[in-house]
Amino acid sequence: FKRLMDLAIAVPGALVLLLITPFVVVGNVFANRGPLLYRQVRVGRGSTEFTILKFRTMRTDGSDVPAGSWTERDDPRITPFGRLLRRTHLDELPQVINIARGDLSVVGPRPEQPRYVNELADKLPFYNLRHLVRPGLTGWAQVKYGYAGDEQDALEKLQYEFFYLEHQDAAFDFRIMLRTFRSTITGPGRGR
Incomplete structure (x- = not known):
């Protein structure tokens, strides 16, 4: 059932992606020069690796921060246009492709x-x-x-992920999707 739910969300999500992408391309040309997509290897189910897709939100030179460091909430590498994409969560939209391919589910621990x-x-x-x-x-x-920017945060989030693993079902997934939608609309921290 979960896979069907994922596909039922990924298909309309792909249509939204098709509609939004031209606007992101224009914004990218004027305010975020460089590649449109950001690709990064992540670890998925069974510890298999896959490439996650996002609209790029950071400068490509990475000059201010050492490679491989945690991304901070106000990271200096984030461009102004990238900040807008992150605030609206549009940077995550290309992940509907990952969902359609089976790399991601709509709900689960973040890779x-x-x-x-x-x-x-x-x-x-x-x-x-x-x-x-x-x-x-x-x-x-x-x-x-919310956002994890260091090891301590990762430990805190892991407790919630274990709770999810123990209690996952369609109703819980639906509840998580509703809360995600609400926090996307109202802003971080207000939809909890």
């Missing part, structure tokens, strides 16, 4: 980069249990905790 997975798995007991399910575009940790 991390292999480097962070290795670091966190060494430090946090049972971290890799989060890879028992397909990762998601949104999840219980995102609606309850």
